[in-house]
Amino acid sequence: EAGVAQSPRYKIIEKRQSVAFWCNPISGHATLYWYQQILGQGPKLLIQFQNNGVVDDSQLPKDRFSAERLKGVDSTLKIQPAKLEDSAVYLCASRSPGRVDYGYTFGSGTRLTVV
Amino acid sequence: SQQGEEDPQALSIQEGENATMNCSYKTSINNLQWYRQNSGRGLVHLILIRSNEREKHSGRLRVTLDTSKKSSSLLITASRAADTASYFCATSPSGYKYIFGTGTRLKVLA
Numbered sequence: 001e002a003g004v005a006q007s008p009r010y011k012i013i014e015k016r017q018s019v020a021f022w023c024n025p026i027s028g029h030a031t032l033y034w035y036q037q038i039l040g041q042g043p044k045l046l047i048q049f050q051n052n053g054v055v056d057d058s059q060l061p062k063d064r065f066s067a068e069r070l071k072g073v074d075s076t077l078k079i080q081p082a083k084l085e086d087s088a089v090y091l092c093a094s095r096s097p098g099r100v101d102y103g104y105t106f107g108s109g110t111r112l113t114v115v
Numbered sequence: 116s117q118q119g120e121e122d123p124q125a126l127s128i129q130e131g132e133n134a135t136m137n138c139s140y141k142t143s144i145n146n147l148q149w150y151r152q153n154s155g156r157g158l159v160h161l162i163l164i165r166s167n168e169r170e171k172h173s174g175r176l177r178v179t180l181d182t183s184k185k186s187s188s189l190l191i192t193a194s195r196a197a198d199t200a201s202y203f204c205a206t207s208p209s210g211y212k213y214i215f216g217t218g219t220r221l222k223v224l225a
Binding site: 004035041042043044045048056091093103104105106107108109111 | 119148150155156157158159160163203212213214215216217218
């Protein structure tokens, strides 16, 4: 099966600019996650979708971050305005509810640098 | 907040040796997973162990879980240069939302 697709692969922006990341999960995977991974740390969950509904966004900085998953397939994560501390890799992952033992399938991530 | 904490933070071994890394966590879990992350790439799922299991094997991987001590270990036997990566444990109280640890950076020297 095709993997989780993310784009762009890299992005460099100036602080206070906006940026958007795109994720296309594995076909049929109802659950989609966005994680933020700061250099040297483990991934931190930002938001979880089940189909097109938000299940958990408790750690999403809602004053600047937003995410949507239209039609329960692709998802977009946006940052507006960006801060220096947002520099990180943004990982998208998906999972089939019926295949818990397989864990998450992650995309390769988008490396964001805010200067 | 980080639920899991891997130990050691970094490990360097010779090819052919075994590598052991540990994960400690704070709250009761439904299951625990281990992931590998090669430099600049996404995470790859290695193995999942449920809270009622004590040991699980997959190829050269052996995972143990001690719920009384809130800890897990990942053993990679006969390591190869290609095993060089960061390894993360991820825990879930519900089997629904996973929290990742801080990772162990493994370097296998040829």
